[in-house]
Amino acid sequence: MLYFDHCASTPPHDEVIRTLAEVMKAHYANPSSIHRAGTDADKLVERSRQLLAGAFGTKPEEWLFTSGGTESNNLALKGAARANRSRGNHIITTSVEHASVYDACRQLEEEGFRVTYLPVNATGHVEPEELRRALSDDTILVSVMHVNNEVGSVQPIEAIGNVLKDRPKTLFHVDAVQSIGKLPIRIREWGIDLLSGSAHKLRGPKGTGFLYVREDVRIQPLQSGGSQEHGMRAGTQNVPGIVASAKAFRMAMETAGKRYAAMASLRSRLLEHIRSIPELKLNGSLPEEAGSYPMAPHIVHVSYPGMKPEVIVHMLEEEGIVVSTKSACSSKEDRPSRVLLAMGADRKHASGGIRISFGDEHTERDIDRLADGLRTVVKRLKPLERS
Structure with a gap:
């Protein structure tokens, strides 16, 4: 897992x-x-x-x-x-x-x-x-x-x-x-x-x-x-x-400095994967964007607009991968993310977010496996967009 x-x-x-x-x-x-x-x-x-x-x-x-x-x-x-x-x-x-x-x-x-x-x-x-x-x-x-x-x-x-x-x-x-x-x-x-x-x-x-x-x-x-x-x-x-x-x-x-560099590298690798999955929309800024604002090295948040995040979470769990929706203190609430709404997202976008957060025990291979899991889930959910 x-x-x-x-x-x-x-x-x-x-x-x-x-x-x-x-x-x-x-x-x-x-x-x-x-x-x-x-x-x-x-x-x-x-x-x-x-x-x-x-x-x-x-x-x-x-x-x-x-x-x-x-x-x-x-x-x-x-x-x-x-x-x-x-x-x-x-x-x-x-x-x-x-x-x-x-x-x-x-x-x-x-x-x-x-x-x-x-x-x-x-x-x-x-x-x-x-x-x-x-x-x-x-x-x-x-x-x-x-x-x-x-x-x-x-x-x-x-x-x-x-x-x-x-x-x-x-x-x-x-x-x-x-x-x-x-x-x-x-x-x-x-x-x-x-x-x-x-x-x-x-x-x-x-x-x-x-x-x-x-x-x-x-x-x-x-x-x-x-x-x-x-x-x-x-x-x-x-x-x-x-x-x-x-x-x-x-x-x-x-070990803070060493771990920051390691997690920032993993985040960049995951963002590269997410670029190849057009259904997933990144919430936050990319490091290479002009005038980009700083983001934490251990958090990536994406939305699949129109899809219930708990469905994505449970489907990833079937792939042996654990992620979450929003704050654990609020994850059982069936309503759009207050944070995403404040960022200007519409309710459809704000209702389909998942949070990926990692630590210093993870490797590039783990990130690649996560990306494969995301692709599998998106492929299974894609037909539902038209239903």
Whole structure:
């Protein structure tokens, strides 16, 4: 079975699995306990925090451990908006955010916050000037994802940070779930105040995420009942998950450059194949197009207009190939892709998209087999276009 659904979740490294099991067996004490077993567990959590901080040139106390990217995004948006409401009630995000950001903003609207959803161009990218025009005196938070989890558009985070650099009242949150360990991230240089990540997108375990909160930024906790995570995230820490996540993070960061080049090469090879399948329409930009916008190296998104994407997914599965439709959090919803609609696609086009996402374990032979599978599926579905 060829697994091309890395945006939904990644296969954990063997070393990560071993670390998870070893820590679970040896360090089961509550890290908040004052006895030696508890303090030993707490030391492991703090070392993991230091590892994250060191990789990004930040301070350990600026990192919180959460249950995943969804919690990190919710804590960042709701926590920052509610804690800073006295300074304003305007939030800016984009029309193509992950559901954990988009729906959180919808909830904040119900609480009385005013939210602007920035449009994107035909390749799914935000123009920094659109953000500049949307800013107002009461804008307290801007949230823009780094890499779109559906089509792979890489947003101009550095340029957005520059737009906001002279606005200390406006916090800048970045959902980096799909970019950490794959693309360079400069938290300090880009003026990022809050940044979300998730371990199982890095070949780590599910159920563990992390959130960067700049040291002088106030957020309101989503849950109460303990002083863990600097008082911002109550609840007993998942020590095995945190340590295993740090292991996966370290491995991803150490090989990020090499893996980027390898995955970018695989993406180019797949795009060559897709050019020979006219029924499939690429969503996003091609690297050689004039004025093209950057795309993530590990994501290719195509549409077969008029065809149900779940049919394509299941037919590919019969060929031994696993792909997905849209975000795993929204894949069971029977409606057109919100992201593709925002990019200007019609409902027919936006209803027929499939997402292919790969990792460093894939080879050119795997890509060629995937392309053969796509051709087989298209050949079988082609007669249905006329029915």
